[in-house]
Amino acid sequence: MRFSEETIDDTEYERLRARYEPLTRSVRELIDATIRTEADEQTVAEATRAVEALTATLRERQITGTHGVRFTTDGRGVSWGNPVIGERNPMAPPVLINRADDGRVWTEFTLGAPYEGPPGHVHGGISALILDHLLGEAASNGLTTPTFTGTISCRYLRATPLGALRAEAFIERVDGIKTYARGHIADADGPTVQAEGVFITPAWARGENW
Amino acid sequence: MRFSEETIDDTEYERLRARYEPLTRSVRELIDATIRTEADEQTVAEATRAVEALTATLRERQITGTHGVRFTTDGRGVSWGNPVIGERNPMAPPVLINRADDGRVWTEFTLGAPYEGPPGHVHGGISALILDHLLGEAASNGLTTPTFTGTISCRYLRATPLGALRAEAFIERVDGIKTYARGHIADADGPTVQAEGVFITPAWARGENW
Numbered sequence: 001m002r003f004s005e006e007t008i009d010d011t012e013y014e015r016l017r018a019r020y021e022p023l024t025r026s027v028r029e030l031i032d033a034t035i036r037t038e039a040d041e042q043t044v045a046e047a048t049r050a051v052e053a054l055t056a057t058l059r060e061r062q063i064t065g066t067h068g069v070r071f072t073t074d075g076r077g078v079s080w081g082n083p084v085i086g087e088r089n090p091m092a093p094p095v096l097i098n099r100a101d102d103g104r105v106w107t108e109f110t111l112g113a114p115y116e117g118p119p120g121h122v123h124g125g126i127s128a129l130i131l132d133h134l135l136g137e138a139a140s141n142g143l144t145t146p147t148f149t150g151t152i153s154c155r156y157l158r159a160t161p162l163g164a165l166r167a168e169a170f171i172e173r174v175d176g177i178k179t180y181a182r183g184h185i186a187d188a189d190g191p192t193v194q195a196e197g198v199f200i201t202p203a204w205a206r207g208e209n210w
Numbered sequence: 211m212r213f214s215e216e217t218i219d220d221t222e223y224e225r226l227r228a229r230y231e232p233l234t235r236s237v238r239e240l241i242d243a244t245i246r247t248e249a250d251e252q253t254v255a256e257a258t259r260a261v262e263a264l265t266a267t268l269r270e271r272q273i274t275g276t277h278g279v280r281f282t283t284d285g286r287g288v289s290w291g292n293p294v295i296g297e298r299n300p301m302a303p304p305v306l307i308n309r310a311d312d313g314r315v316w317t318e319f320t321l322g323a324p325y326e327g328p329p330g331h332v333h334g335g336i337s338a339l340i341l342d343h344l345l346g347e348a349a350s351n352g353l354t355t356p357t358f359t360g361t362i363s364c365r366y367l368r369a370t371p372l373g374a375l376r377a378e379a380f381i382e383r384v385d386g387i388k389t390y391a392r393g394h395i396a397d398a399d400g401p402t403v404q405a406e407g408v409f410i411t412p413a414w415a416r417g418e419n420w
Contacts, residue, residue: 022242023254026245026261027237030268031300034230034237035277035291037268041229051236053262054257058247060241066322066372067245068329081245081305081326083333090241091301092326112276114301116291119278119344123293124359132335132364133327152341153363161275195332 027090084133106168122160131195138169139199152197160192237300295341316378321412332370345391348379349409362407370402
């Protein structure tokens with residue numbers, strides 16, 4: 001599949017974000033409503049046709065293929081379409097990454113109906129998705145150091161309730177081309193899922209920036 | 211959070227599926243269009259207002275809280291809102307689970323822009339999400355045996371391209387309350403991600419059906 005690769009400056013980034021983020025937020029709400037609605041047949045059929053018409057309008061001008069990763073002029077990665085952090089992906093909660101001075105990353109987010117596995121609780125794979133991303137952010141210094149995931153393991157301590165959650169991750173140690181990262185998801189009572197991952201620096205990137 | 215718990219008969223299930231599945235499919239397309247559109251400011255603003263209005267209409271009658279798992283009268287679990295298999299969740303690809311006579315489960319599905327991590331490739335956490343679910347389906351005999359995930363580990367052999375993929379999972383062995391499952395995701399050239407998981411049968415469920 002084709003994807004975009006380009007650099008955008010901060011002004012352009014903010015301009016596009018202001019244009020597309022409200023649409024993304026509205027579709028995020030529509031996802032929740034689509035799962036939970038009890039509307040009658042006619043209402044649902046009309047809504048379906050309306051959504052199809054909107055999609056056709058938006059597709060009149062669209063990129064070929066997928067977004068890829070764009071970079072701002074100061075080197076930050078802009079992952080518009082990313083399913084965890086993407087500001088243009090309605091699937092993303094989204095997770096907003098905070099970075100402490102020591103390189104530790106953390107985030108607070110809320111998960112509702114679209115992320116449910118066991119009744120009232122977060123799908124275990126959604127926890128794995130978020131932790132994979134967060135450990136990757138820690139290991140790659142915010143996607144500025146190229147790494148790819150070698151392995152990731154999640155240990156489920158107890159079921160994670162839907163609602164307000166916190167997650168964090170940090171680099172445990174670096175051993176040659178391998179970076180070992182750890183992290184967890186927690187509710188108000190403490191950690192529910194722990195994760196550890198091994199991230200690999202590819203040969204082409206050793207000793208230079210991405 | 212509250213969630214629904216109820217049994218529905220097959221006729222009612224099919225009736226509701228026929229009503230809501232087309233809406234879900236249309237919102238799934240809208241997610242893709244939202245990520246990829248290059249529509250101008252006015253078009254996007256109008257689309258945003260239209261989506262908000264649709265959401266309000268659908269929310270006029272909606273369930274309180276989340277869907278939970280409902281059961282058909284023949285004991286199948288119906289996970290409408292599930293982010294991997296949910297027929298009413300626009301986030302779900304959706305993955306349709308096939309079950310072989312030997313208990314092995316497999317599925318073929320296509321992932322596009324909303325599932326992208328590295329440019330042109332599947333987000334590693336999305337692979338983990340799908341494998342967590344698939345191993346859980348294998349370990350729980352299609353959600354008829356109650357299990358919860360103890361641990362799951364994914365090994366990334368190479369990047370998984372967006373596009374047509376296949377995944378499968380099977381029970382490797384059962385040891386007391388622990389069920390060991392394995393699986394993988396593959397593209398046309400073979401496996402890209404391998405997974406193994408340990409699933410636990412909870413004390414309250416040992417020796418009886420869910």
